[in-house]
Structure formats: C-alpha cells, structure tokens
Amino acid sequence: MIALHDAALSYGERTLWRGLTLHVAAGEFLVVLGSNGSGKTSLLKVLLGLQRLSAGTVTVNGRRPRRGSDLVGYVPQHKSVPPHTPLRARDLVRMGIDGHRWGPWRPQGETRRRVEDVLGDVGAAQFADVPVELLSGGELQRVRIAQALATDPRILLCDEPLASLDAEHQQTVTELIARRRRTHNTAIVFVTHETANVLPHADRVLDLAAPHDSAALPA
Amino acid sequence: MNLHEIWGEIFNFADYGALLSLVRNSLIAGAVLGLVGGLAGTFVIMRDLPFAVHGISELSFAGAAAALLLGTSVAGGSIAGALVAAGLIGVLGAKARDRGSVIGVLMPFGLGLGVLFLALYKGRAANKFGILTGQIVAVDTPRLSWLLATSAVVLVCLAVMWRPLSFASLDPDVAAARGVPVRALSAVFMLVLGLAVAVSVQIVGALLVLALICTPAAAAVRVTASPVLMPLLSASLATVSVVGGILLSIGSSIPISPYVTTISFLLYGVCRAAGAVRTRRGWTARRPDTVPT
C-alpha cells in the first residue's frame, strides 16, 4: 500500500531522515517513533502529498501521493478547535466526506447515514449534536478518527492520536484503530510517544529517533 | 436642551409615510447589506478576524476620503482602499500570529491618511461625516446599483467557497490533505471580506462596520452550532439591525449608525442570554438512550 525507497527529507540544510526504505502492506500496523522534531509529522505529510521528498521515491496505492484521495484517512496531531465554530461533531465528520467540495452545505440522506455509521463505530453517537468546541479532548479525538474513517480509507495515518488522552481513552482509541485494520484490512501508520499501549498491536516499528541514519526495523 | 427635546431629536416620526418613500433605496441596500454582513461575519468569527475587519474599514475610509477630495466616485474609493488593505493583511498577515501586528501598523496609517484627505476637502461637512458614521439619504440609484453589484459578487463568492472555507477555517492541515486549496482560499476570502467591508462602509460608516460584520455572527453562534442555521440566523440579525436602524432614524437628523449599533448590540445581548439558558439546560448533554457504557 505504501512504498518508500531510499527516501530522504531535508528542510534547507537540515536533513530530517534519509535512506528510508519501507513497505507497508494492507492490514499492517506500523508504529512510528521518534523524538520531537525528528520528522514524524513530515513523514505523514509526504504520504499525504503535502510535502515532497528531497530524494528517493514514494508511492501510495501504487501511485505518487496526491491530495484529496479518498483512499487515505488522516488524523492530525492534536489541536484544539477554534472557538466560536458553528459546527457539531456530526458536521466535523461530514467534512471528511464532502467538506472539500465547492458550494454550500446541502442535505444529503446518504451522507447523513454514513456519518451516523462512523460516529457509531467510534462510540461517538451520543455526542453527535454537541458543538465541537464543547467536546472534551478525548471525545474530539474520537470524532477526528471518525472523520478520517468517513471515506472508508484503505490507509489510515494517525499523528499522535493519543496525546492528551488519559490511560483509559488511550486504550479505547488504540483498540478502535487496531480493530479497524482487522475488520477492514486497513493499513495503519501510527505516530506516537505512548509505546506501552501501542506496541502490543504493532506489526513493525519505525524509529526516526536517530535523525541521521534511520531505517525500518522489523519489530 | 432638555431630555424631551433630545428624545425628539433621536426619534421623530412626523411625516413618516412621505419620508419612507425617500429611503426606499436605502432599505433595499440595508437588507442586502444585512445578508452580506451576516454571512461574511460567520467566517470573521470562525477565523478570528474582527480586528482585520476594523483595519480594512479604516483603509476603506481613507480610500473614500481620497475619492471625495479628488471628486471621483466615493464607492470606488472605498472599495479600492478596502481591497488594498485586505490584500496587505492577507499577504503580510498570512500567519495568524503576525496578523494582529500587521493590522495594528496599517490601521493608524490608513486613518491618518483619511484625516489628511478630509482636512484638505473643502466640500460639505455632511459628506465627511457620512463616510465615518454612515448615511442613508445618499443612496441614489446609481449608487444602489454599485452596491447591489458588489454585494452580488460577495454573495456568489461566499456561496461557492462556503464548505471548503469552513473546512479550511476549522482544520487547515486536514483540509489541505483532502485537496482544499487552503492558502488560495484564505487569500480570496480576505478580498471578498474587503468588498463586504467596503459596501458596509457606505451605509453604516467606517467606524461601525463591526456592528454589521461581527456582532450578528457573534450573537448567532451563541445560540446554535448548526452550520446551516447559524449563518441564516446571523444574516437575519444583521438585516433586522440595518433595516430597523434605517426605519428608526428616518425622521431624525442623527446619522444611522447609532441606531444600527444599538439594535445589533441588544440582539447580541438577547442571544447571549438565550445561549446561557441553553447551556444551563445542557447543550452538551449526551443522548440519554446511549449513556456511556
């Protein structure tokens, strides 16, 4: 699903990682570790087509990564939502389906049902109508995961989805994502610092910690 | 002047019917403006741009003052000033943390220029005052056409951008990953906002544009989080403020802006109170049938 070959990424003079060769198959759970600033988020941006490699090649689903693909879901690194946002949890999920389309919001039964389904999948149905700015951190995170899953992607990229969650919610969220790959054979790239909860689910671990010569390590 | 006379100055409904027909243009303009301000305001609130609106309106004022001095179209001048300001804020203040200081630098400069042009202007004082505090009698038919055309551009742009702009305002990274042209949208929105400010300046005046572009949306978001109801409510509140303000101000010699700002402030108060009640009743309540297990 994902193939990186001898890939390198630099910002100006500074090389974050190089010589990165990596294959992620369908249904595989890859955990990405590394200290702050080691280039984990940047790696996801490369896979999303938001950032170009400085060297090497990358393919996602056999093609160059491109923006707006329904086959890739993205849970961003934790951020709070801006205040005074007129959106409810269900609207945030809907954005994952048709938020990129032009024009105003239009009622659509099919989209609505899909939103209900994914909200149910992540156990967020009971706060579907709560304004996003009033959700707790853990609730918001589950809604973001629902958003990423809304297009039924074959690859799910999660950027520190456990940050700011308590131990119980960390477990819930990790299991939610791990279940997804079992039921839907989704490939998972999971960036985290919380090794204790996540490593039991991992097929492989990529450690970007040593910034200058990182390589894929089989777990 | 005793209180009674002051009251008579503020509210004077003699010859109301005859006066009403004189301000027909203004009422149309006011209704359209309410729509523009209320809808644009939705994103001003979401993207935290009230200060930018204020900055743009000061440069729009400078543009209008320059046009007045040169004897060219005041509407054209205010639009030019607003677009220059919106462009500068969009380019120099692309990052949210730079924006405040960029606006803080531009605004006094624009205001200073405006004061200079007005000081040089030797025409009617009412013209000068009008740019700052609003005027309704001055909406003649060519001016109304200008206003409607500009508003139409704003409304069409907003309708087309609505969903992706909401997405980009909420979550720029995810929106970009989904293929939304985040930076282009944010630049285009600044220009559209510039146009919206310029048309508002013509009616409520440069000093009070926020009452139209910020207050109604800030009020609406207190009572609903539905992405469809909120802009509709915001536009209705703004329209009520402007049209109501015009209707109250017709008979008096006072500029329209205090009427508009007062109505819009009162509506904000009502919405805040309603929002507080809603929150106390449990806006965040989870559906009872699915209480967490």
Ligand SMILES: Nc1ncnc2c1ncn2[C@@H]1O[C@H](COP(=O)(O)OP(=O)(O)OP(=O)(O)O)[C@@H](O)[C@H]1O
């Ligand atoms: N667009 C950019 N231009 C220049 N430098 C950048 C850019 N994006 C990221 N960087 C730099 O690259 C480094 C890696 O950033 P990245 O966000 O990928 O780190 P990370 O591993 O996700 O860190 P964290 O654990 O803190 O999230 C950082 O030092 C950052 O300053």
Ligand SMILES: [Mg+2]
């Ligand atoms: Mg990161």
